[in-house]
Amino acid sequence: MLQNPASKYQPFVPVRLTDRTWPDAVVSKPPVWCSVDLRDGNQALIEPMDIERKIRMFEQLVKIGFKEIEVGFPSASQIEFDFMRKLIEEKRIPDDVTVQVLTQAREHLIRRTFEALEGVPRAIVHLYNATAPVMRRVVLGMSEDEIVELARTNAQLFKEIAAEHPNTDWTFEYSPEMYSDTEVEFSKRVIDAVTDVWQPTPQKKCIINLPTTVEHSSPNIFADMVEWTHRNLQRRDCIVLSVHPHNDRGTGTATAEMALLAGADRLEGCLFGNGERTGNLDIVNVALNMYINGVSPGLDFSDIDGIRATVEYCNQLPVHPRHPYVGELVYTSFSGSHQDAIKKAFAARKDGDIWEMPYLPIDPKDLGRSYEAVIRVNSQSGKGGISYLLEAEYGLQLPRRLQIEFSQVVQHEMDTLGTEFTAADLWRIFRKEFSMDISQVPQYRMAEENGVVTMNAKLNWDGQERVLEGQGNGAIDAFVQALSQSLGRSVRVMNYAEHAVGEGANAQAVAYVEVRVDDGQTMFGVGMDANIVSASIRAIMSGLRRAAARQTVAA
Numbered sequence: 001m002l003q004n005p006a007s008k009y010q011p012f013v014p015v016r017l018t019d020r021t022w023p024d025a026v027v028s029k030p031p032v033w034c035s036v037d038l039r040d041g042n043q044a045l046i047e048p049m050d051i052e053r054k055i056r057m058f059e060q061l062v063k064i065g066f067k068e069i070e071v072g073f074p075s076a077s078q079i080e081f082d083f084m085r086k087l088i089e090e091k092r093i094p095d096d097v098t099v100q101v102l103t104q105a106r107e108h109l110i111r112r113t114f115e116a117l118e119g120v121p122r123a124i125v126h127l128y129n130a131t132a133p134v135m136r137r138v139v140l141g142m143s144e145d146e147i148v149e150l151a152r153t154n155a156q157l158f159k160e161i162a163a164e165h166p167n168t169d170w171t172f173e174y175s176p177e178m179y180s181d182t183e184v185e186f187s188k189r190v191i192d193a194v195t196d197v198w199q200p201t202p203q204k205k206c207i208i209n210l211p212t213t214v215e216h217s218s219p220n221i222f223a224d225m226v227e228w229t230h231r232n233l234q235r236r237d238c239i240v241l242s243v244h245p246h247n248d249r250g251t252g253t254a255t256a257e258m259a260l261l262a263g264a265d266r267l268e269g270c271l272f273g274n275g276e277r278t279g280n281l282d283i284v285n286v287a288l289n290m291y292i293n294g295v296s297p298g299l300d301f302s303d304i305d306g307i308r309a310t311v312e313y314c315n316q317l318p319v320h321p322r323h324p325y326v327g328e329l330v331y332t333s334f335s336g337s338h339q340d341a342i343k344k345a346f347a348a349r350k351d352g353d354i355w356e357m358p359y360l361p362i363d364p365k366d367l368g369r370s371y372e373a374v375i376r377v378n379s380q381s382g383k384g385g386i387s388y389l390l391e392a393e394y395g396l397q398l399p400r401r402l403q404i405e406f407s408q409v410v411q412h413e414m415d416t417l418g419t420e421f422t423a424a425d426l427w428r429i430f431r432k433e434f435s436m437d438i439s440q441v442p443q444y445r446m447a448e449e450n451g452v453v454t455m456n457a458k459l460n461w462d463g464q465e466r467v468l469e470g471q472g473n474g475a476i477d478a479f480v481q482a483l484s485q486s487l488g489r490s491v492r493v494m495n496y497a498e499h500a501v502g503e504g505a506n507a508q509a510v511a512y513v514e515v516r517v518d519d520g521q522t523m524f525g526v527g528m529d530a531n532i533v534s535a536s537i538r539a540i541m542s543g544l545r546r547a548a549a550r551q552t553v554a555a
């Protein structure tokens with residue numbers, strides 16, 4: 001074994017700009033987006049897409065708003081060829097969408113590619129050959145001059161075949177494959193040779209695409225390369241400068257973002273970062289990063305879960321639950337302090353406010369996600385999360401001390417079960433703890449005279465039916481007096497709160513009371529009823545039952 005395995009590797013730094021400008025640049029508009037899901041994404045699948053899946057993916061990409069879509073490598077196989085033909089013959093390409101296809105710099109493949117494109121109204125034809133030293137030496141076995149000649153000859157072939165089909169609006173694209181591992185001067189030499197053949201103009205530009213075919217160096221190194229290329233290419237005003245990042249180091253997103261700062265106009269990538277090895281650039285990630293910086297990306301991800309379902313179906317690969325913006329868990333907080341902060345920020349938020357939400361960089365609603373999954377409760381959670389879920393799902397606005405009291409009940413259950421609790425679980429525990437399923441409200445009658453309320457009630461307590469009577473300055477006071485006399489105990493209401501839940505005919509009142517029996521511990525009781533007095537009486541009984549259960553009152 002090598003003493004230091006890292007000595008096997010060396011950094012590749014083809015250029016170090018000392019007058020770089022990209023760190024001070026700001027991106028204020030979206031790039032031209034090009035999806036390569038149906039080509040680079042597809043070629044990396046365990047099972048490449050069949051025609052039905054390709055159509056589903058194509059339609060999804062159109063729906064998102066991509067105007068340039070690389071739909072395949074038509075010379076690679078019959079299915080790739082047939083798919084291209086199907087899109088053309090069935091007129092499935094919308095007027096504002098341009099399809100793109102890839103081919104190696106080999107004559108028979110180029111001819112087959114143009115054959116697949118017969119009759120297409122407009123298309124981007126994408127030529128590539130590798131330029132990096134290892135590819136020149138080991139794979140292609142060509143000198144630098146031969147590589148330039150390979151690119152030039154095949155660029156010429158593109159031009160000639162395209163001229164034979166004047167009814168199609170052709171755009172040419174060239175990629176020096178492994179640009180990120182190629183000396184910048186050599187990439188420039190090859191690219192200049194290609195554009196010398198194509199002679200693009202500012203009105204009819206060609207696309208020059210700079211790939212990190214394999215990501216070896218950090219995004220700042222790539223940004224220096226892009227800025228150098230951007231400044232030094234001939235015919236720059238006639239070129240759409242594109243980048244095509246992969247994600248081997250896990251920095252594809254940063255690479256793309258810095259490349260835009262460095263002068264790139266266009267990005268190629270895939271939805272949720274599918275693609276060779278660790279994937280292509282995740283276009284959704286870059287687009288939504290722009291969005292949360294106040295720049296509209298011009299792509300529609302308002303149904304991100306629907307898009308994920310399509311992508312998972314077509315690629316037959318799952319999207320990770322922690323994947324940026326789309327993962328199942330990315331709008332969820334389990335930890336108590338995060339939940340507390342989110343709950344407070346939601347409460348403080350008014351319609352039209354700037355989005356300023358701790359722990360949530362984007363409003364889940366903008367992506368068609370709901371707040372329901374934002375807070376989930378497990379043993380790492382606190383009162384904030386528990387009361388948030390009960391409020392969000394069941395409309396309960398628990399007083400602060402009740403939040404604390406109930407979170408201890410939940411914590412106790414949690415310690416026993418150790419699982420996550422849903423809002424429905426919490427509601428079940430809440431109803432049980434506060435005896436809310438004891439359906440019978442005590443029968444009672446009230447009368448008022450000169451501000452004094454007299455309450456007569458009949459209830460079951462301790463297995464016996466009791467008839468009570470009491471007087472007070474209101475219904476609650478009268479009921480508590482009646483109870484105290486009947487039970488021979490001092491029952492006091494220390495605090496009281498109420499609110500409505502629901503609207504119209506289904507509206508219910510919910511009452512929270514803090515009761516103290518004799519000089520025991522105060523206990524919350526909760527009652528819900530269509531009638532506010534009944535809700536309050538239920539709440540008092542609920543508190544009493546809890547106190548009894550803790551033997552504050554003899555059972």
Ligand SMILES: CC(=O)SCCNC(=O)CCNC(=O)[C@H](O)C(C)(C)COP(=O)(O)OP(=O)(O)OC[C@H]1O[C@@H](n2cnc3c(N)ncnc32)[C@H](O)[C@@H]1OP(=O)(O)O
Binds near residue numbers: 043073105128139
């Ligand atoms: C970075 C990328 O993603 S590039 C896109 C890669 N995508 C794919 O390869 C998917 C589709 N490809 C295929 O189906 C096949 O590779 C085909 C049909 C294109 C070609 O198949 P084949 O001709 O059987 O073989 P293969 O791909 O192995 O080609 C290798 C030959 O092409 C040469 N070659 C490879 N790339 C290029 C290129 N861009 N330009 C010119 N020659 C090339 C190789 O040096 C090799 O030459 P050799 O046979 O003289 O040694």
Ligand SMILES: CC(C)C(=O)C(=O)O
Binds near residue numbers: 128177178211212244
């Ligand atoms: C063919 C090119 C653009 C490519 O996919 C790559 O280099 O990653």
Ligand SMILES: [Mg+2]
Binds near residue numbers: 211213244246276280
């Ligand atoms: Mg690629």
